[in-house]
Amino acid sequence: TGYTVTSNPGGFTGTSATASSITVTGLTNGTEYTFTVVAKNGVGSSAASAPSKAVMPRGSGGSGGSGGSGGSGGNGGSSNIDPIRSTNGNLTLPLGKVGEMSLDGKILITVPANASDKELKITIEELSEIPGLLANHEVLASSIFEILKNYSGNFSKPVTLTFTFDPTKVKDNQTIALFYYDEGKKAWVEVPGGKIDGNQIRVEVNHFTKFAVLVVDKKSGLPIVATESTEVNFSDIAGHWAEETIKQAVRQGIVNGYTDGSFKPDATITRAEFVTMLMNAWKPSNGNTTLSFTDTNEIPTWAKKAITQAVESGILSGYTDGSFRPDGNIARMEMAMMIAKAYGAKIPTDVATGFSDESEIPEWAKGAVFMIKQIGIVKGRDGNQFAPKETVTRAEAVTVIMNLLHVKKIE
Structure with missing residues (x-):
């Protein structure tokens, strides 16, 4: 029997034969993490546990240090900064604070402390109509979200985005990836390093724009394009006159x-x-x-x-x-x-x-x-x-x- 602890964000792992104390290395001071635990034995692996309470590694003298420590299923470490949370798609984040914002359970943004050198104001908008954004008829596995902040320029630390997607959109020999919309090229560009966990994908970004989860070909990585033969299924139109x-x-x-x-x-x-x-x-x-x-x-x-x-x-x-x-x-x-x-x-x-x-x-x-x-x-x-x-x-x-x-x- 053994246990594996995985961090979110980052996907850093630690393993141990016991669940009493497990160390996860590679974490960043000032970034807030949750942890899940998977138990393994000769039969197989359990489902991942519910996420732990959020913790933040601190610098010298802090519990866990830059490595971070996950004890008893990933609850190790402590935080001297309480994150500022929002669930309505609007967040004002003072300088030096950690932020976590979401919208309808479809998107989660985690902002580490000092990702910006000024107060941050962030908004998330789910785009219900998307003129010109799917010019090539790309297949969406999520809504398109536009994320805006109150100034131009990139972040000084990576910001983590977690998107929930619809796995029923993904067919054989297909997978998903997170893309951002390049306004200059008028094209979708894949965000590298996406980590898929169940029906969620997590990435780190240094700027905000329009983002969406697209269905891609598993071999080429290119977006799947809808055609006249593409199956369209909605839960409420069967038998409708239109x-x-x-x-x-x-x-x-x-x-x-x-x-x-x-x-x-x-x-x-x-x-x-x-x-x-x-x-x-x-x-x-x-x-x-x-x-x-x-x-x-x-x-x-x-x-x-x-x-x-x-x-x-x-x-x-x-x-x-x-x-x-x-x-x-x-x-x-x-x-x-x-x-x-x-x-x-x-x-x-x-x-x-x-x-x-x-x-x-x-x-x-x-x-x-x-x-x-x-x-x-x-x-x-x-x-x-x-x-x-x-x-x-x-x-x-x-x-x-x-x-x-x-x-x-x-x-």
């Missing part, structure tokens, strides 16, 4: 599901989400001007480029009060206007839409509603109603956008 359209849109990189395996086809979609989805399909090359909406600072980072592209393309103009209202649910009449403008033809005036609720459709939207009905992009709801002021579901948004692409393709 099932096949949703799958097609996902394969084309227009929309994604959620990390819990669902798509939520009947959930409403916000204005920011719809514009992002539309630009993912339209793929305009612009998007470099500065937005001037009165609520620009409320637009999520992941949506700003798509909204800028829509404004520059003449598809979007916002409200008369100068706002965009990114988190507001998009109404069907607003959707009709954006789709009609994306189609590109002149929007007619003084027309009758032919829907039974014609009187409910505002004059400014009637031409757009008439146009997209005539060319087969929208059919309306039950009772030949357009329901102009009703909100749009994710399934409806996907269907309308895919219909638009189909109409443009056959013209």
Whole structure:
């Protein structure tokens, strides 16, 4: 019988024939660690224990020193610095403090003491729509997260990132790796040294940007690319009227599901989400001007480029009060206007839409509603109603956008 203790971060190990005292070497003073224990005998190995209480090796005179000591299953050592923790994706870390922050159990960031020479303010944002970031249709095993700090430049000490990924995305002869997005090259670059433990991968980085776990070929290490034959499975679309359209849109990189395996086809979609989805399909090359909406600072980072592209393309103009209202649910009449403008033809005036609720459709939207009905992009709801002021579901948004692409393709 023997025992192996493993540190997190770092993956440093120590072994012993007894569990009373196990030394783990290679640890860094000022870095906080947890430890897990695996017992081994002639039959095999046990599952890893739950992580120990976090400890931090100290310098001379400290318990464990630079080597660190893991006694009784990895609980050795002591810390003279209590870490500052956050679980909501926002952390302010004073100079000299250790920090640990997470978001919804999907990502964990561990910042050692003195990784920066100034106060740190860190934010994590999970990107729900990702215009242009999956241009080659890379297969995600996690969400894309954008991690930002309050100043430019690299850290003076490595910062540890731990990502939880979906193992069901990984097929035979495939594995996963953590990548960061190179804004200059517009490409995903692998972060070296990733250590996989169950459904988590841990890496050390010296800077923050956008990160994601991608599925890669086990032999070449290159990202797997989704194709038309790539299987798309969501837990909540089987038998849904838009099932096949949703799958097609996902394969084309227009929309994604959620990390819990669902798509939520009947959930409403916000204005920011719809514009992002539309630009993912339209793929305009612009998007470099500065937005001037009165609520620009409320637009999520992941949506700003798509909204800028829509404004520059003449598809979007916002409200008369100068706002965009990114988190507001998009109404069907607003959707009709954006789709009609994306189609590109002149929007007619003084027309009758032919829907039974014609009187409910505002004059400014009637031409757009008439146009997209005539060319087969929208059919309306039950009772030949357009329901102009009703909100749009994710399934409806996907269907309308895919219909638009189909109409443009056959013209």
